[in-house]
Amino acid sequence: MTAVRVAHLYPEHLNIYADRGNIAVLEHRCRWRDIGFEVTGVGVGEALPDADLYYLGGGQDRDQMLIADDIARHAGTLAEQVASGAAVLAVCGGYQLLGHYYRGHQGDEMRGIGLVDLVTEAGSTRMIGNVVLECSLDGGPPRRLVGFENHAGRTTLGPGLSPLGRVVSGNGNNGRDGGEGVHAGSVVGTYVHGPLLPKNPWLADWLIAQALERAGIPQALAELDDALELEAQRVAARIADR
């Protein structure tokens, strides 16, 4: 059966905030619609498989450092994959790695892969808490995105780039410009970590649609019963607004 193919990059290093939850949601939402689903973990030193969706999670600083050199090997291939329509979801540390660099407190610099024109510099405090965004990825009416952020990095997008969403509650990219994350074509990066997709099923479905398109099996996604998901989203938004 034709399947959506997902490459989960460095699942053993970049998994601090339950990133597995995002993969589980993609898998279930495909399976519930009888869409085939394959996921391949990619570790240090391994080759980058051909995939329709690449997932990069968040890691401790130390773990992020351990994989930074390795992911540099894949920078060119990933850029080609994205140019041919593959989708990318990058969260937290993975989001920072999409950019040009992460500059730490002591001026130490970790190189990113430069897939997206953004840079990150460490701040002196962590930005921690519930977040609510308003996003409109396809020009339609804005959708609500909820979750939790916990990051010391302040990310600045290059000129012409759009954030994933506008911050309604929380800090976002840098606590200054009201933007959160990045959205560039089929690439999404965000500080909203861990179980981002469970409470935001519309984003999961948007990614699945991108991946299906790229896999050459585009289709209208069947509706699912998202009552629990939407109730969890409503509760999270209410808590964030307090």
Add this chain to the structure above:
Amino acid sequence: MLFQAKVGLARATAALSRATGRGGGTTLPGRLLLAVQPDAIDRLATGLRRGSAVISATNGKTTTAKMAASILSPPLRLSRNGAGANLASGVASALIRDHDADLGLFEVDEAALPGVAASLSPRTLVLGNLFRDQLDRYGELELIAGRWRAMCEALPGGTALISNADDPLVASIGRERERHTWFGLDDPAVALAEMQHASDSKWCVRCGARYAYRAVYLGHLGDWACPSCGDARPSLDLAARDIRLEGLDAVSFRLCTPSGDVPVRLPLPGLYNVYNALAAAALALRAGAGIDDVVAGLERFSAAFGRFERIRLGDVDAVLLLVKNPAGANEVIRTLAGDARRKTLLVALNDRIADGRDVSWIWDVDFERLAPQVDRVVCTGTRAAEMGMRLKYADVDAGRIQVEPDVGAAVDRVASEAAGTAYLLATYTAMLQLRGLLEARGLVAPYWQEAA
């Protein structure tokens, strides 16, 4: 004002706190006293003739402290912060209350440990384990480990360390200290087939290579070694061998110590409690207990409040289990899943400060293992719907999942609808809520009475 007068006033607030129903007076007196006398802990602790012993860990500190108390008291009179008040204020409150104790026996929050240790200069310090827990509050594990390392360098030479050798991150702390007792498990027969999903600290602290394990017992705890730099688990001074898991009832093992080997049957389930028992045994031996006292104290042990309590809910037998982070929750699940019978669950997920505001961690818990056994589950707490959703993605049939945010109504539902044993899994503040409800119905004792 004289120090003793300040202490007297602070002591009076504990009685007031209880009389007005605000709680057990387990933190307020200490908080007040520390506000007017920042060195209060240092001064009060000088009254302890045998000094103090401190236990810290992500998981198991309350149970370990209670086990050590069960071994040591009597004959020793202890000053304890047994009700989970494990910040400086809780330690100070205990010292205010128990002014004539022989030994201070304190569990201390892993982030608060360096400060409290500096005040107490404990004679014995137990470092149990470091797991990911409440990342919104504590930051990364390495950060805590770094603070513990700095603390160990500043401790007086007389302080004896007791550390979990099976945790590579803990074993990287105070390795050079002379008075260091290492404990761990030594029974590959109870090892896991593979590392659990949420394992932390898989990469060598020294060189970054992946640890090789001869046995993984729990999370990242096990018999580890680094194939690249040669670092390895320290050799064990205290070990548990011939371990036999007896379901939810007990775990038996041979306790091997420098004072001899003895069989122990611990009336508590799970490998995590073997680690707690080893830590408590090491602490008690160091504090002067004999090996027979250790066995007797462990075998008559009953769990600390909310950790593993059997409760009668109307016609239903219930077991209350605290779950507050992936490693601990996975052990609870492993223990429950060991009995294949179908189960009624209540899962209470709160996101208050003491639980961690971030509930991401539930996605690192292997609820998948329990899913085939779930007959019905009532999800409750401030994040009830989120919990229900997690179980749905763990392949629990959506028709078996009920969401009832009100904890009282959720308990009523379980009490009236459960068949057989009900398992109540709760985060910290949800566990306190649940206990409060059960207490109001006369089913359990108030937590500060039991802990005292």
